[in-house]
Amino acid sequence: MEWSERGLILGLKKHGETSVILELMTRAHGRHLGVVRGxxxxxxxxxLQPGNEVAAxxxxxxxxxxxxxxVEAAALRTDLLLSSPQGLHGVNWLGGLLRLLPERDPHPGLYDRAQVLFEHLTTPLAPALFVHFELALLAELGFGLDLEQCAATGRRDDLIxxxxxxxxxxxxxxGAPWAARLLPLPAFVLETPGAAxxxxxxxxxxxxxxxFLVRDVFAPRGLTAPDSRAAFIARF
Incomplete structure (x- = not known):
């Protein structure tokens, strides 16, 4: 068995005296592990640092x-990410989110979004991109939100x-009579990502x-939202 493609490094751990087990997010093969000798x-x-991109x-x-x-280096971002607390927390948070996916289960749309996020983790675009990423992750896990029209009236405008x-x-x-019980829907969530x-x-x-992540994803698995998420939000 053999395949080759680019992958985003999510993490690694020691294996034996000289090797590591590398965790990549790839477009065609999903979240995939393998040993890197030496x-x-x-x-x-x-x-082999989280946030870098390699040809594998x-x-x-x-x-x-x-x-x-x-593996060979394709895009090295370590210096930039490590020099920014926002970037460092963002790498850890993104890796934690992607580990919610089954191993070797392709999610090309999420890979593309993760690629964009890795490229913008230290920019003002990152926070809004993360919100869009979490919404996409919920959808991939089967818990997507229906934000296209009003649940009560069917209208497609003034959704808040x-x-x-x-x-x-x-x-x-x-929603006016029950506003205190409803969650705010900021307008940018309904728009194409790409602006601060x-x-x-x-x-x-x-x-x-x-x-929805806590209710539908973390709590059923006995997990809590990662500390890196709160740290990133506090930084921005």
Whole structure:
């Protein structure tokens, strides 16, 4: 068995005296682990850092085996990310989110979003991109929100709330009597990502995604939201 493609480094751990087990997020093969022989050498350490991108070749005798990676640097971001607390927390948080996915289960859309996030972790675009990423992750895990039209009236404009029970959007008029019980729906969530967003609106977006992540993903698995998430939000 053999395949080759680019991968985003999520993490690694020691394996034996000189090797590491490398965890990559790839477009066609999902979150995929493999052994890098000599991965703890001085020449490989700058390459095998979370946040970097590598060109990887994976080989194994059988598909279900852990297998071996041969990797070359494709995009090194370590110095930039480590010089920024926001970047460092963002790398850890993104890795934690992607580990919610089953191993070797392809999610090309999430890979593309993760690629964009890694490129913008130290920029003002990162917080809003993270909100969009968490919404996409919820959808990939089967808990997507329905934000296209009002749950009560069917109208597609003036959507400013989300029902915490159903995860569906609610319009201003329909939600007014129950506004205190509904979650705010910031307008940028309904727009194509790519622009900086007002800080308080981003915080509303984070509160929205956190509610459904905790209820539908973390709590059923006996988990809590990662500390890196709170640290990133506090930084921005």
């Amino acid at each position: 991965g703890r050498s001085k020449s490989m350490q700058p390459v 070749v994976w080989r194994a005798r059988l598909e279900e085996h852990l297998g071996l990676y041969a 709330y989300v029902s915490p029970k159903s995860g569906r959007a609610v319009s201003r008029e329909a 967003v007002e800080r308080e609106k981003v915080r509303e977006g984070f509160r929205l995604t956190e509610y």
